[in-house]
Amino acid sequence: MSAAVRRRVIIVTAVHGPSARFLPEAYASLHEQELPEGWEWHWVVQEDGTSEAVAPFVPDDSRVTFRQGRAGGPGVARTIALAHADGPYVKVLDADDRLTPGALARDLAVLEGDSGIGWVTSRVLDLLPDGSTAGFPGDPDEGPVERGAVLDHWRAHDFRAQVHPASLCVRQELLLALGGWMALPASEDTGLLLALNAVSRGWFSAEVGLLYRKWEGQATGQASHVDPAERAARMAVAEARARALAATHWTYDSPITIA
16 A cells, blocks of 8 residues: 555654653654554654753654644643644553553554544553553453443542543544643543543553553642642533533534534
8 A cells, every 4th residue: 555545543742851751762662563554653742842852852753743832731732733633543642651562553443443432542551660560440341431431430439530541542533523632730631531421432442552651750740730729620620521511412423524
């Protein structure tokens, strides 16, 4: 098949100075992916800001696009990166995380196999500083995630979803229809996940698809991330958005046609 007719899965990564040093490991995990015949990947690395700290860590690869922009947080960086998303599916890969072998192929198999599935997540393991890994309790069984199931679980388990938004692969047209990631200082990916599940069925792959790095500089490890007042506000807005979307009774059950 010629390059002109190949299909692309877009990998979107938001990065800032402290996490840039992990980009080579993220790239290595992407480089090792084996895709189905006729598919290729395009990695869009969007710096959240305009420093000189990130570019030295961006791989020299024609499949990699590096852009910079005004700082606004990871949700803003990912959303503006969609300007370069030239493929039907968007896969999230945080700068400090790593894909496992076969992760992209498994995501594509689900989305290509069922047009009624809007998004896919997978099992995630924490990657600890000593190189060991640890799983999360309560992973669901392999299979579909029905509309509303994520919000129900999230509300019943102290605002913790049963599937991990850092492993998300989503249809681009659905992502755009929902406006991309939420304009929140944190939990923007959880807010998107709740919105996606409010209007569409998803899928959980029980095979490990992502190694989620735990390190002292990560945003979710900072004191501001668990500030009670801010956390309560973030959760309230994310829930309200999901409920408002559900109340419209619009359901995604097939690819959207965009003129």
